[in-house]
Amino acid sequence: MLFDSFEHNFQSESGPVFILASGPSAAEFPLHEFPSVPVIAMNGSILKCEADSIRPSFYLCDDPDFIESRAVLAKKGVTQAESTAMTADCYAAMSATAPDCLRNKHLFLMSRVNRRNRRAIISDRRFAWSIRNDPHLHSYFSLLHAKPNRVGFSTNMAKGYFGSRTVPVAALQLAYHLGFNKAFLLGVDLNPSSGRFYEQGDEAMPSTLDKDFDEYILPSFRLMAEKVVSPGKFEVFNMSNNSRLPSSVVPHLSLDDLSACLH
Known part of the structure:
Protein backbone atom coordinates (compact mmCIF):
# COMPACT_ATOMS: atom_id res chain seq x y z
CA MET A 1 0.00 0.00 0.00
CA LEU A 2 1.52 3.32 -1.08
CA PHE A 3 0.84 6.56 0.80
CA ASP A 4 1.30 10.13 -0.31
CA SER A 5 2.99 12.48 2.14
CA PHE A 6 1.11 15.19 4.00
CA GLU A 7 4.09 17.40 3.22
CA HIS A 8 2.95 17.45 -0.41
CA ASN A 9 -0.42 19.09 0.24
CA PHE A 10 0.49 21.42 3.12
CA GLN A 11 -1.25 24.79 2.57
CA SER A 12 -2.27 23.71 -0.92
CA GLU A 13 -5.89 24.92 -0.69
CA SER A 14 -7.70 28.13 0.20
CA GLY A 15 -11.17 29.47 0.91
CA PRO A 16 -14.06 27.70 2.67
CA VAL A 17 -14.60 24.01 3.42
CA PHE A 18 -17.44 21.94 4.86
CA ILE A 19 -16.63 19.52 7.68
CA LEU A 20 -19.37 16.91 7.29
CA ALA A 21 -20.13 14.76 10.34
CA SER A 22 -23.01 12.39 11.07
CA GLY A 23 -25.33 14.20 13.47
CA PRO A 24 -29.02 14.45 12.47
CA SER A 25 -28.65 18.08 11.39
CA ALA A 26 -26.39 16.96 8.54
CA ALA A 27 -29.35 15.29 6.82
CA GLU A 28 -31.24 18.60 6.81
CA PHE A 29 -28.44 20.70 5.33
CA PRO A 30 -28.84 21.52 1.60
CA LEU A 31 -25.34 20.45 0.62
CA HIS A 32 -26.32 20.29 -3.05
CA GLU A 33 -26.85 24.07 -3.04
CA PHE A 34 -23.12 24.65 -2.47
CA PRO A 35 -21.39 22.40 -5.03
CA SER A 36 -18.32 24.63 -5.27
CA VAL A 37 -17.41 24.30 -1.56
CA PRO A 38 -15.04 21.37 -0.88
CA VAL A 39 -16.20 18.74 1.62
CA ILE A 40 -14.24 16.72 4.16
CA ALA A 41 -16.46 13.72 4.98
CA MET A 42 -15.97 11.10 7.67
CA ASN A 43 -17.40 7.74 8.68
CA GLY A 44 -21.06 7.40 7.66
CA SER A 45 -21.48 11.00 6.51
CA ILE A 46 -20.43 9.78 3.07
CA LEU A 47 -24.11 8.85 2.60
CA LYS A 48 -25.01 12.55 2.65
CA CYS A 49 -22.47 13.21 -0.08
CA GLU A 50 -23.89 10.36 -2.11
CA ALA A 51 -27.46 11.60 -1.67
CA ASP A 52 -26.52 15.13 -2.75
CA SER A 53 -24.23 13.99 -5.61
CA ILE A 54 -21.17 15.57 -3.99
CA ARG A 55 -17.71 14.07 -4.29
CA PRO A 56 -15.80 14.87 -1.09
CA SER A 57 -12.24 16.15 -1.31
CA PHE A 58 -11.26 13.90 1.59
CA TYR A 59 -12.74 10.94 3.43
CA LEU A 60 -11.48 10.45 7.00
CA CYS A 61 -11.67 7.57 9.45
CA ASP A 62 -9.59 6.84 12.55
CA ASP A 63 -11.84 4.20 14.12
CA PRO A 64 -11.20 0.61 12.98
CA ASP A 65 -14.37 -0.50 14.78
CA PHE A 66 -16.37 1.64 12.36
CA ILE A 67 -14.76 -0.06 9.38
CA GLU A 68 -15.32 -3.53 10.79
CA SER A 69 -18.99 -2.89 11.54
CA ARG A 70 -19.77 -0.52 8.65
CA ALA A 71 -17.54 -1.87 5.89
CA VAL A 72 -20.00 -0.91 3.16
CA LEU A 73 -19.97 2.74 4.24
CA ALA A 74 -16.20 2.84 4.58
CA LYS A 75 -15.85 1.40 1.09
CA LYS A 76 -18.21 4.07 -0.26
CA GLY A 77 -16.07 6.75 1.38
CA VAL A 78 -12.81 5.52 -0.09
CA THR A 79 -14.36 4.91 -3.50
CA GLN A 80 -16.16 8.23 -3.81
CA ALA A 81 -13.64 10.67 -2.29
CA GLU A 82 -10.81 12.29 -4.17
CA SER A 83 -8.43 11.41 -1.31
CA THR A 84 -8.57 9.28 1.83
CA ALA A 85 -6.87 9.78 5.18
CA MET A 86 -6.93 6.96 7.73
CA THR A 87 -4.83 5.59 10.56
CA ALA A 88 -2.75 2.45 10.07
CA ASP A 89 -5.21 0.25 11.97
CA CYS A 90 -8.06 1.56 9.82
CA TYR A 91 -6.17 0.73 6.64
CA ALA A 92 -5.50 -2.73 8.06
CA ALA A 93 -9.23 -3.16 8.68
CA MET A 94 -9.99 -1.93 5.16
CA SER A 95 -7.46 -4.37 3.70
CA ALA A 96 -9.18 -7.19 5.56
CA THR A 97 -12.74 -6.26 4.57
CA ALA A 98 -12.50 -4.52 1.17
CA PRO A 99 -8.91 -4.65 -0.15
CA ASP A 100 -9.85 -3.91 -3.76
CA CYS A 101 -11.19 -0.44 -2.98
CA LEU A 102 -7.76 0.80 -1.85
CA ARG A 103 -6.04 0.07 -5.14
CA ASN A 104 -5.09 3.08 -7.25
CA LYS A 105 -6.47 5.49 -4.66
CA HIS A 106 -4.92 8.67 -3.28
CA LEU A 107 -4.16 7.61 0.30
CA PHE A 108 -2.69 9.49 3.26
CA LEU A 109 -1.61 7.92 6.54
CA MET A 110 -2.84 9.71 9.65
CA SER A 111 -0.61 9.30 12.70
CA ARG A 112 -1.50 10.46 16.19
CA VAL A 113 1.11 12.60 17.87
CA ASN A 114 3.19 10.82 20.50
CA ARG A 115 1.59 7.44 19.80
CA ARG A 116 2.87 4.11 18.56
CA ASN A 117 0.43 1.20 18.47
CA ARG A 118 -2.01 3.45 20.36
CA ARG A 119 0.41 3.80 23.28
CA ALA A 120 2.28 6.93 24.37
CA ILE A 121 5.91 7.10 23.25
CA ILE A 122 6.74 9.43 26.13
CA SER A 123 4.37 10.61 28.84
CA ASP A 124 1.66 12.98 27.64
CA ARG A 125 2.92 15.55 30.15
CA ARG A 126 6.48 15.41 28.80
CA PHE A 127 5.22 15.60 25.23
CA ALA A 128 2.98 18.59 25.95
CA TRP A 129 5.96 20.37 27.52
CA SER A 130 8.25 19.42 24.61
CA ILE A 131 6.02 21.08 21.99
CA ARG A 132 5.44 24.32 23.87
CA ASN A 133 7.47 26.27 21.27
CA ASP A 134 6.36 24.33 18.19
CA PRO A 135 4.33 26.65 15.91
CA HIS A 136 2.35 23.70 14.48
CA LEU A 137 1.48 21.69 17.60
CA HIS A 138 -0.74 23.26 20.25
CA SER A 139 -1.60 21.65 23.56
CA TYR A 140 -2.61 22.37 27.10
CA PHE A 141 -0.02 21.59 29.75
CA SER A 142 -0.63 20.62 33.37
CA LEU A 143 1.67 19.38 36.11
CA LEU A 144 -1.28 18.52 38.34
CA HIS A 145 -3.65 16.70 35.99
CA ALA A 146 -2.90 14.19 33.24
CA LYS A 147 -5.86 14.67 30.90
CA PRO A 148 -5.24 18.28 29.80
CA ASN A 149 -1.90 17.15 28.35
CA ARG A 150 -3.76 14.88 25.91
CA VAL A 151 -5.76 17.76 24.44
CA GLY A 152 -4.30 19.48 21.43
CA PHE A 153 -4.50 20.67 17.84
CA SER A 154 -2.05 20.15 14.98
CA THR A 155 -1.84 22.58 12.09
CA ASN A 156 0.56 20.34 10.17
CA MET A 157 -0.59 16.76 9.65
CA ALA A 158 2.95 15.74 8.65
CA LYS A 159 3.76 16.11 12.36
CA GLY A 160 0.74 14.04 13.39
CA TYR A 161 -2.68 14.89 14.76
CA PHE A 162 -4.43 14.92 18.13
CA GLY A 163 -7.17 12.32 18.50
CA SER A 164 -9.52 14.35 20.72
CA ARG A 165 -12.04 11.45 20.89
CA THR A 166 -14.12 12.72 17.96
CA VAL A 167 -13.21 12.64 14.29
CA PRO A 168 -14.51 16.15 13.38
CA VAL A 169 -11.59 17.59 15.36
CA ALA A 170 -9.21 15.53 13.23
CA ALA A 171 -10.99 16.90 10.15
CA LEU A 172 -10.49 20.45 11.40
CA GLN A 173 -6.78 19.78 11.83
CA LEU A 174 -6.68 18.51 8.26
CA ALA A 175 -8.61 21.59 7.06
CA TYR A 176 -6.04 23.91 8.61
CA HIS A 177 -3.17 21.82 7.26
CA LEU A 178 -4.60 22.05 3.74
CA GLY A 179 -4.91 25.83 3.93
CA PHE A 180 -8.66 26.39 4.13
CA ASN A 181 -9.42 29.58 6.05
CA LYS A 182 -13.10 29.06 6.90
CA ALA A 183 -14.46 25.73 8.11
CA PHE A 184 -18.20 25.16 8.47
CA LEU A 185 -19.28 22.28 10.72
CA LEU A 186 -22.21 20.23 9.43
CA GLY A 187 -23.78 17.56 11.61
CA VAL A 188 -21.48 18.21 14.57
CA ASP A 189 -24.38 17.84 17.00
CA LEU A 190 -22.49 15.70 19.54
CA ASN A 191 -25.73 14.46 21.14
CA PRO A 192 -25.68 10.66 21.43
CA SER A 193 -29.38 10.56 22.32
CA SER A 194 -30.13 11.98 18.86
CA GLY A 195 -27.99 9.36 17.16
CA ARG A 196 -26.54 9.53 13.66
CA PHE A 197 -28.65 10.50 10.66
CA TYR A 198 -28.00 7.20 8.88
CA GLU A 199 -28.77 4.83 11.80
CA GLN A 200 -31.96 3.65 13.41
CA GLY A 201 -32.66 2.05 16.80
CA PHE A 221 -12.69 22.71 20.57
CA SER A 230 -7.63 33.73 14.01
CA PRO A 231 -9.92 36.13 12.08
CA GLY A 232 -9.02 36.13 8.40
CA LYS A 233 -6.60 33.22 8.78
CA PHE A 234 -8.62 30.32 10.17
CA GLU A 235 -12.21 30.58 11.38
CA VAL A 236 -14.67 27.85 12.37
CA PHE A 237 -18.47 28.08 12.40
CA ASN A 238 -21.17 25.65 13.47
CA MET A 239 -24.18 25.17 11.20
CA SER A 240 -26.10 22.91 13.61
CA ASN A 241 -29.08 24.36 15.48
CA ASN A 242 -28.96 21.48 17.98
CA SER A 243 -25.26 21.24 18.70
CA ARG A 244 -23.89 20.56 22.15
CA LEU A 245 -21.01 22.90 21.38
CA PRO A 246 -21.51 26.31 23.03
CA SER A 247 -21.65 29.19 20.58
CA SER A 248 -19.09 30.93 22.80
CA VAL A 249 -16.59 28.27 21.69
CA VAL A 250 -17.68 27.76 18.07
CA PRO A 251 -19.97 30.53 16.74
CA HIS A 252 -23.25 29.43 15.21
CA LEU A 253 -24.30 30.51 11.72
CA SER A 254 -27.72 30.38 10.09
CA LEU A 255 -28.14 29.32 6.48
CA ASP A 256 -28.63 32.98 5.51
CA ASP A 257 -25.41 33.88 7.36
CA LEU A 258 -23.58 31.15 5.46
CA SER A 259 -24.79 32.35 2.08
CA ALA A 260 -23.64 35.87 2.88
CA CYS A 261 -20.29 34.52 4.14
CA LEU A 262 -19.66 32.64 0.90
CA HIS A 263 -20.54 35.47 -1.48
Missing part, protein backbone atom coordinates in the same frame (compact mmCIF):
# COMPACT_ATOMS: atom_id res chain seq x y z
CA ASP A 202 -30.83 -1.17 17.60
CA GLU A 203 -28.69 -0.87 14.48
CA ALA A 204 -26.80 2.11 15.90
CA MET A 205 -23.17 1.75 16.92
CA PRO A 206 -22.39 2.57 20.58
CA SER A 207 -21.31 6.14 21.28
CA THR A 208 -18.76 7.43 23.80
CA LEU A 209 -19.74 11.09 23.39
CA ASP A 210 -21.22 11.41 26.86
CA LYS A 211 -18.14 9.89 28.46
CA ASP A 212 -15.65 11.97 26.49
CA PHE A 213 -17.41 15.28 25.93
CA ASP A 214 -16.41 17.22 29.07
CA GLU A 215 -12.88 15.83 29.42
CA TYR A 216 -11.66 15.68 25.82
CA ILE A 217 -14.09 16.87 23.14
CA LEU A 218 -15.15 20.25 24.50
CA PRO A 219 -11.60 21.08 25.70
CA SER A 220 -10.29 20.27 22.21
CA ARG A 222 -11.95 25.27 23.28
CA LEU A 223 -8.18 24.97 22.75
CA MET A 224 -8.73 25.41 19.01
CA ALA A 225 -10.79 28.55 19.67
CA GLU A 226 -8.16 29.95 22.04
CA LYS A 227 -4.91 29.06 20.29
CA VAL A 228 -5.65 28.37 16.62
CA VAL A 229 -8.65 30.35 15.38
Whole structure:
Protein backbone atom coordinates (compact mmCIF):
# COMPACT_ATOMS: atom_id res chain seq x y z
CA MET A 1 0.00 0.00 0.00
CA LEU A 2 1.52 3.32 -1.08
CA PHE A 3 0.84 6.56 0.80
CA ASP A 4 1.30 10.13 -0.31
CA SER A 5 2.99 12.48 2.14
CA PHE A 6 1.11 15.19 4.00
CA GLU A 7 4.09 17.40 3.22
CA HIS A 8 2.95 17.45 -0.41
CA ASN A 9 -0.42 19.09 0.24
CA PHE A 10 0.49 21.42 3.12
CA GLN A 11 -1.25 24.79 2.57
CA SER A 12 -2.27 23.71 -0.92
CA GLU A 13 -5.89 24.92 -0.69
CA SER A 14 -7.70 28.13 0.20
CA GLY A 15 -11.17 29.47 0.91
CA PRO A 16 -14.06 27.70 2.67
CA VAL A 17 -14.60 24.01 3.42
CA PHE A 18 -17.44 21.94 4.86
CA ILE A 19 -16.63 19.52 7.68
CA LEU A 20 -19.37 16.91 7.29
CA ALA A 21 -20.13 14.76 10.34
CA SER A 22 -23.01 12.39 11.07
CA GLY A 23 -25.33 14.20 13.47
CA PRO A 24 -29.02 14.45 12.47
CA SER A 25 -28.65 18.08 11.39
CA ALA A 26 -26.39 16.96 8.54
CA ALA A 27 -29.35 15.29 6.82
CA GLU A 28 -31.24 18.60 6.81
CA PHE A 29 -28.44 20.70 5.33
CA PRO A 30 -28.84 21.52 1.60
CA LEU A 31 -25.34 20.45 0.62
CA HIS A 32 -26.32 20.29 -3.05
CA GLU A 33 -26.85 24.07 -3.04
CA PHE A 34 -23.12 24.65 -2.47
CA PRO A 35 -21.39 22.40 -5.03
CA SER A 36 -18.32 24.63 -5.27
CA VAL A 37 -17.41 24.30 -1.56
CA PRO A 38 -15.04 21.37 -0.88
CA VAL A 39 -16.20 18.74 1.62
CA ILE A 40 -14.24 16.72 4.16
CA ALA A 41 -16.46 13.72 4.98
CA MET A 42 -15.97 11.10 7.67
CA ASN A 43 -17.40 7.74 8.68
CA GLY A 44 -21.06 7.40 7.66
CA SER A 45 -21.48 11.00 6.51
CA ILE A 46 -20.43 9.78 3.07
CA LEU A 47 -24.11 8.85 2.60
CA LYS A 48 -25.01 12.55 2.65
CA CYS A 49 -22.47 13.21 -0.08
CA GLU A 50 -23.89 10.36 -2.11
CA ALA A 51 -27.46 11.60 -1.67
CA ASP A 52 -26.52 15.13 -2.75
CA SER A 53 -24.23 13.99 -5.61
CA ILE A 54 -21.17 15.57 -3.99
CA ARG A 55 -17.71 14.07 -4.29
CA PRO A 56 -15.80 14.87 -1.09
CA SER A 57 -12.24 16.15 -1.31
CA PHE A 58 -11.26 13.90 1.59
CA TYR A 59 -12.74 10.94 3.43
CA LEU A 60 -11.48 10.45 7.00
CA CYS A 61 -11.67 7.57 9.45
CA ASP A 62 -9.59 6.84 12.55
CA ASP A 63 -11.84 4.20 14.12
CA PRO A 64 -11.20 0.61 12.98
CA ASP A 65 -14.37 -0.50 14.78
CA PHE A 66 -16.37 1.64 12.36
CA ILE A 67 -14.76 -0.06 9.38
CA GLU A 68 -15.32 -3.53 10.79
CA SER A 69 -18.99 -2.89 11.54
CA ARG A 70 -19.77 -0.52 8.65
CA ALA A 71 -17.54 -1.87 5.89
CA VAL A 72 -20.00 -0.91 3.16
CA LEU A 73 -19.97 2.74 4.24
CA ALA A 74 -16.20 2.84 4.58
CA LYS A 75 -15.85 1.40 1.09
CA LYS A 76 -18.21 4.07 -0.26
CA GLY A 77 -16.07 6.75 1.38
CA VAL A 78 -12.81 5.52 -0.09
CA THR A 79 -14.36 4.91 -3.50
CA GLN A 80 -16.16 8.23 -3.81
CA ALA A 81 -13.64 10.67 -2.29
CA GLU A 82 -10.81 12.29 -4.17
CA SER A 83 -8.43 11.41 -1.31
CA THR A 84 -8.57 9.28 1.83
CA ALA A 85 -6.87 9.78 5.18
CA MET A 86 -6.93 6.96 7.73
CA THR A 87 -4.83 5.59 10.56
CA ALA A 88 -2.75 2.45 10.07
CA ASP A 89 -5.21 0.25 11.97
CA CYS A 90 -8.06 1.56 9.82
CA TYR A 91 -6.17 0.73 6.64
CA ALA A 92 -5.50 -2.73 8.06
CA ALA A 93 -9.23 -3.16 8.68
CA MET A 94 -9.99 -1.93 5.16
CA SER A 95 -7.46 -4.37 3.70
CA ALA A 96 -9.18 -7.19 5.56
CA THR A 97 -12.74 -6.26 4.57
CA ALA A 98 -12.50 -4.52 1.17
CA PRO A 99 -8.91 -4.65 -0.15
CA ASP A 100 -9.85 -3.91 -3.76
CA CYS A 101 -11.19 -0.44 -2.98
CA LEU A 102 -7.76 0.80 -1.85
CA ARG A 103 -6.04 0.07 -5.14
CA ASN A 104 -5.09 3.08 -7.25
CA LYS A 105 -6.47 5.49 -4.66
CA HIS A 106 -4.92 8.67 -3.28
CA LEU A 107 -4.16 7.61 0.30
CA PHE A 108 -2.69 9.49 3.26
CA LEU A 109 -1.61 7.92 6.54
CA MET A 110 -2.84 9.71 9.65
CA SER A 111 -0.61 9.30 12.70
CA ARG A 112 -1.50 10.46 16.19
CA VAL A 113 1.11 12.60 17.87
CA ASN A 114 3.19 10.82 20.50
CA ARG A 115 1.59 7.44 19.80
CA ARG A 116 2.87 4.11 18.56
CA ASN A 117 0.43 1.20 18.47
CA ARG A 118 -2.01 3.45 20.36
CA ARG A 119 0.41 3.80 23.28
CA ALA A 120 2.28 6.93 24.37
CA ILE A 121 5.91 7.10 23.25
CA ILE A 122 6.74 9.43 26.13
CA SER A 123 4.37 10.61 28.84
CA ASP A 124 1.66 12.98 27.64
CA ARG A 125 2.92 15.55 30.15
CA ARG A 126 6.48 15.41 28.80
CA PHE A 127 5.22 15.60 25.23
CA ALA A 128 2.98 18.59 25.95
CA TRP A 129 5.96 20.37 27.52
CA SER A 130 8.25 19.42 24.61
CA ILE A 131 6.02 21.08 21.99
CA ARG A 132 5.44 24.32 23.87
CA ASN A 133 7.47 26.27 21.27
CA ASP A 134 6.36 24.33 18.19
CA PRO A 135 4.33 26.65 15.91
CA HIS A 136 2.35 23.70 14.48
CA LEU A 137 1.48 21.69 17.60
CA HIS A 138 -0.74 23.26 20.25
CA SER A 139 -1.60 21.65 23.56
CA TYR A 140 -2.61 22.37 27.10
CA PHE A 141 -0.02 21.59 29.75
CA SER A 142 -0.63 20.62 33.37
CA LEU A 143 1.67 19.38 36.11
CA LEU A 144 -1.28 18.52 38.34
CA HIS A 145 -3.65 16.70 35.99
CA ALA A 146 -2.90 14.19 33.24
CA LYS A 147 -5.86 14.67 30.90
CA PRO A 148 -5.24 18.28 29.80
CA ASN A 149 -1.90 17.15 28.35
CA ARG A 150 -3.76 14.88 25.91
CA VAL A 151 -5.76 17.76 24.44
CA GLY A 152 -4.30 19.48 21.43
CA PHE A 153 -4.50 20.67 17.84
CA SER A 154 -2.05 20.15 14.98
CA THR A 155 -1.84 22.58 12.09
CA ASN A 156 0.56 20.34 10.17
CA MET A 157 -0.59 16.76 9.65
CA ALA A 158 2.95 15.74 8.65
CA LYS A 159 3.76 16.11 12.36
CA GLY A 160 0.74 14.04 13.39
CA TYR A 161 -2.68 14.89 14.76
CA PHE A 162 -4.43 14.92 18.13
CA GLY A 163 -7.17 12.32 18.50
CA SER A 164 -9.52 14.35 20.72
CA ARG A 165 -12.04 11.45 20.89
CA THR A 166 -14.12 12.72 17.96
CA VAL A 167 -13.21 12.64 14.29
CA PRO A 168 -14.51 16.15 13.38
CA VAL A 169 -11.59 17.59 15.36
CA ALA A 170 -9.21 15.53 13.23
CA ALA A 171 -10.99 16.90 10.15
CA LEU A 172 -10.49 20.45 11.40
CA GLN A 173 -6.78 19.78 11.83
CA LEU A 174 -6.68 18.51 8.26
CA ALA A 175 -8.61 21.59 7.06
CA TYR A 176 -6.04 23.91 8.61
CA HIS A 177 -3.17 21.82 7.26
CA LEU A 178 -4.60 22.05 3.74
CA GLY A 179 -4.91 25.83 3.93
CA PHE A 180 -8.66 26.39 4.13
CA ASN A 181 -9.42 29.58 6.05
CA LYS A 182 -13.10 29.06 6.90
CA ALA A 183 -14.46 25.73 8.11
CA PHE A 184 -18.20 25.16 8.47
CA LEU A 185 -19.28 22.28 10.72
CA LEU A 186 -22.21 20.23 9.43
CA GLY A 187 -23.78 17.56 11.61
CA VAL A 188 -21.48 18.21 14.57
CA ASP A 189 -24.38 17.84 17.00
CA LEU A 190 -22.49 15.70 19.54
CA ASN A 191 -25.73 14.46 21.14
CA PRO A 192 -25.68 10.66 21.43
CA SER A 193 -29.38 10.56 22.32
CA SER A 194 -30.13 11.98 18.86
CA GLY A 195 -27.99 9.36 17.16
CA ARG A 196 -26.54 9.53 13.66
CA PHE A 197 -28.65 10.50 10.66
CA TYR A 198 -28.00 7.20 8.88
CA GLU A 199 -28.77 4.83 11.80
CA GLN A 200 -31.96 3.65 13.41
CA GLY A 201 -32.66 2.05 16.80
CA ASP A 202 -30.83 -1.17 17.60
CA GLU A 203 -28.69 -0.87 14.48
CA ALA A 204 -26.80 2.11 15.90
CA MET A 205 -23.17 1.75 16.92
CA PRO A 206 -22.39 2.57 20.58
CA SER A 207 -21.31 6.14 21.28
CA THR A 208 -18.76 7.43 23.80
CA LEU A 209 -19.74 11.09 23.39
CA ASP A 210 -21.22 11.41 26.86
CA LYS A 211 -18.14 9.89 28.46
CA ASP A 212 -15.65 11.97 26.49
CA PHE A 213 -17.41 15.28 25.93
CA ASP A 214 -16.41 17.22 29.07
CA GLU A 215 -12.88 15.83 29.42
CA TYR A 216 -11.66 15.68 25.82
CA ILE A 217 -14.09 16.87 23.14
CA LEU A 218 -15.15 20.25 24.50
CA PRO A 219 -11.60 21.08 25.70
CA SER A 220 -10.29 20.27 22.21
CA PHE A 221 -12.69 22.71 20.57
CA ARG A 222 -11.95 25.27 23.28
CA LEU A 223 -8.18 24.97 22.75
CA MET A 224 -8.73 25.41 19.01
CA ALA A 225 -10.79 28.55 19.67
CA GLU A 226 -8.16 29.95 22.04
CA LYS A 227 -4.91 29.06 20.29
CA VAL A 228 -5.65 28.37 16.62
CA VAL A 229 -8.65 30.35 15.38
CA SER A 230 -7.63 33.73 14.01
CA PRO A 231 -9.92 36.13 12.08
CA GLY A 232 -9.02 36.13 8.40
CA LYS A 233 -6.60 33.22 8.78
CA PHE A 234 -8.62 30.32 10.17
CA GLU A 235 -12.21 30.58 11.38
CA VAL A 236 -14.67 27.85 12.37
CA PHE A 237 -18.47 28.08 12.40
CA ASN A 238 -21.17 25.65 13.47
CA MET A 239 -24.18 25.17 11.20
CA SER A 240 -26.10 22.91 13.61
CA ASN A 241 -29.08 24.36 15.48
CA ASN A 242 -28.96 21.48 17.98
CA SER A 243 -25.26 21.24 18.70
CA ARG A 244 -23.89 20.56 22.15
CA LEU A 245 -21.01 22.90 21.38
CA PRO A 246 -21.51 26.31 23.03
CA SER A 247 -21.65 29.19 20.58
CA SER A 248 -19.09 30.93 22.80
CA VAL A 249 -16.59 28.27 21.69
CA VAL A 250 -17.68 27.76 18.07
CA PRO A 251 -19.97 30.53 16.74
CA HIS A 252 -23.25 29.43 15.21
CA LEU A 253 -24.30 30.51 11.72
CA SER A 254 -27.72 30.38 10.09
CA LEU A 255 -28.14 29.32 6.48
CA ASP A 256 -28.63 32.98 5.51
CA ASP A 257 -25.41 33.88 7.36
CA LEU A 258 -23.58 31.15 5.46
CA SER A 259 -24.79 32.35 2.08
CA ALA A 260 -23.64 35.87 2.88
CA CYS A 261 -20.29 34.52 4.14
CA LEU A 262 -19.66 32.64 0.90
CA HIS A 263 -20.54 35.47 -1.48
